[in-house]
Amino acid sequence: MVAPKGPASLRLLENALVDEAADLPDPVREMGTICLDQIAQLTAVIARLANELEAASKTDTDLERFSTIPGIGPVTAGAVAAFAPDLDTFGSGRNFAAWLGLVPRQRSTGGKAKLGAVSKMGQADIRRLLIVGAMSVIRWVARKGGSPNRWLAALVARKPKMVAAVALANKMARMIWAVSTKQEDYRMA
Numbered sequence: 001m002v003a004p005k006g007p008a009s010l011r012l013l014e015n016a017l018v019d020e021a022a023d024l025p026d027p028v029r030e031m032g033t034i035c036l037d038q039i040a041q042l043t044a045v046i047a048r049l050a051n052e053l054e055a056a057s058k059t060d061t062d063l064e065r066f067s068t069i070p071g072i073g074p075v076t077a078g079a080v081a082a083f084a085p086d087l088d089t090f091g092s093g094r095n096f097a098a099w100l101g102l103v104p105r106q107r108s109t110g111g112k113a114k115l116g117a118v119s120k121m122g123q124a125d126i127r128r129l130l131i132v133g134a135m136s137v138i139r140w141v142a143r144k145g146g147s148p149n150r151w152l153a154a155l156v157a158r159k160p161k162m163v164a165a166v167a168l169a170n171k172m173a174r175m176i177w178a179v180s181t182k183q184e185d186y187r188m189a
Helices: 007-018 026-059 061-066 074-083 093-100 124-144 150-158 161-182
Strands: 104-109 112-118
Touching (some): 074 124, 093 124, 093 161
C-alpha cells in the first residue's frame, strides 16, 4: 500500500483497511485501525480545545486586547497570558522582549555598543509563536504588494524575510507590553 502524506490521504488508507479485497495481513489492519482511531480522537480533542480557546479569547479582556495586534491570534495571546509573568513587572517593552529572547546581543567596548545576533535565551514558546505570527504578517505584506506600515514595508524590502520576522516579533512583543500596561487596544500609529 502506498499513499501520499498528509491528512487528506487518510481517507485512502481508511478505505484500504476496510476493503476486504486489499491484500493486507490482519495485524496490519488492526494496527492501522488503532492508529486511525487515535488520529480521530486527537482531532476531536484539538477541535474542542481550539473552540474553548476561541471562546476564552472573546470573553477575557486581556486576550481580546492582545488579539487586536496584527499577527497575534488566540493561541499567541493565550500563551502570553499563561506563560508570561505580570507584564507590569517589566520596566519597558524592551525588557519584555529581552525576557523573550528577541533583542540583539550587545557587546560594547570603549563606550561603543555593537549589536549582534538575537540571543535566543528566554521564553522559547512565546518567542516561536511571535515569529510565526510575524511571518504571517510578512507573507500578507508580500502578497498584497505593500503595507500601510511603512517601517514594515521598508524592512521587508531590504532584509531577508526571517530577519524581518524576528524584528517584527520584537516589535510585537513591545506592543504586547504597551497594550497590557496602558490597558487599551492596539492602534496603528
